[in-house]
Amino acid sequence: MPELPEVQALVAFLADRLGGAAVTGVELGSVSVLKTFTPPPEALVGAPVTAVARHGKFIDIDCGGTHLVFHLARAGWLRWHDAIPATRIRPGKSPIALRVRLDDGSGFDLTEAGTKKRLAAYVVHTVSDVPGIVTLGPDPLAPEFTREVFAGLLAGQRVQLKGLLRSQGVIAGIGNAYSDEILHVARLSPFVLAAKLSD
Numbered sequence: 001m002p003e004l005p006e007v008q009a010l011v012a013f014l015a016d017r018l019g020g021a022a023v024t025g026v027e028l029g030s031v032s033v034l035k036t037f038t039p040p041p042e043a044l045v046g047a048p049v050t051a052v053a054r055h056g057k058f059i060d061i062d063c064g065g066t067h068l069v070f071h072l073a074r075a076g077w078l079r080w081h082d083a084i085p086a087t088r089i090r091p092g093k094s095p096i097a098l099r100v101r102l103d104d105g106s107g108f109d110l111t112e113a114g115t116k117k118r119l120a121a122y123v124v125h126t127v128s129d130v131p132g133i134v135t136l137g138p139d140p141l142a143p144e145f146t147r148e149v150f151a152g153l154l155a156g157q158r159v160q161l162k163g164l165l166r167s168q169g170v171i172a173g174i175g176n177a178y179s180d181e182i183l184h185v186a187r188l189s190p191f192v193l194a195a196k197l198s199d
Contacts, residue, residue, distance in 0.1 A: 002072045004173030007057050008141065010078060014061065015052040017080065017106065022048045023063055025101035029089040033097040033110070036122045036129070043123060044068055044100075056136045056172030060127055068100070069130050070110060073118035079109045097121070136172040154194040161197070162190030 002010070026041040028034060034041065047063035054060070059078075061068045072078070076097075084107030089096050097119050098110040112119040122130045137153070138145050153171065157164055164170055165179040174182070183190050188197075 002077070003057065003175040003178045004140070005178070007054055007059060007072070007173065011052050011054045011059055013080070014059070014078075014108075018049040018052055018061065018102070020048070021102040021104055021106070022046065023100060024103050025099075025107075026068075027089050027099040027101075028097075029091055029094045029099065030097040030112075030117065030119075031091060032117055033112075033119050033121050034123070035120050036124055039066060039123055039125065041123050049102075054173075055127060055130075055133045056139070056168055057175070058127075058130065058133055065125065067124050067127055068121065069124060069127060069133070070098075070119070070121040071132065072110075073112070073120065074116065075114040076110060076112045076119035079111055080106070081108065082106050084108075132168070135169050137168065137170045139172050140174065151199075154197060157194035159194055160190060161188060161192050161194050164194045 023044045023046065026044050028041065043066050044063045047066055049061060049063055051062040052060070053062070058069055058071050083105050084099070084101050089099050095111050095113070096109045097112055098121050099107060101107040110119060110121065124130060127133050138149060154164070162179050162183060165174050165182060166176060180190070
């Protein structure tokens with residue numbers, strides 16, 4: 001599952017390649033990937049990409065005020081094409097869930113391996129319209145995420161430390177794999193109660 005470091009790297013990659021480009025097409029290979037119905041995906045067509053951002057594990061591509069937001073879930077990934085294939089994808093006939101075409105001939109596909117289809121895409125005017133973003137906790141890469149902020153999040157939490165680190169409402173972006181890595185480096189048991197940690 002892509003977690004905060006992979007998603008951050010993907011945002012940097014996309015920001016480098018999408019800057020100044022305009023969307024010329026959006027194709028759905030899986031209707032179930034799209035979790036919103038208004039505005040339609042066609043609202044992105046003709047819009048310039050003005051920013052790429054990350055909200056927890058969500059990637060936000062701002063296309064002139066209309067946002068394409070997606071979450072790769074457990075088995076999703078983004079495949080970049082310097083020259084996007086000319087053939088249109090057919091719904092239900094491809095592992096490609098969503099394709100975005102750009103005016104310079106490049107583009108990307110959102111794909112998902114496996115049988116559990118959890119990859120999610122949203123087309124919204126405001127990122128706060130995405131339910132998972134509204135409930136996110138603070139971002140651990142933000143400058144204001146200090147040791148004191150972290151201690152405040154742990155204080156009084158009578159839950160196991162691993163579960164607390166994985167809770168997106170407490171800290172955005174950390175999942176199962178990185179919570180294990182964090183606890184291993186810190187030499188802490190995943191089962192210790194957060195409230196019982198010393199300074």
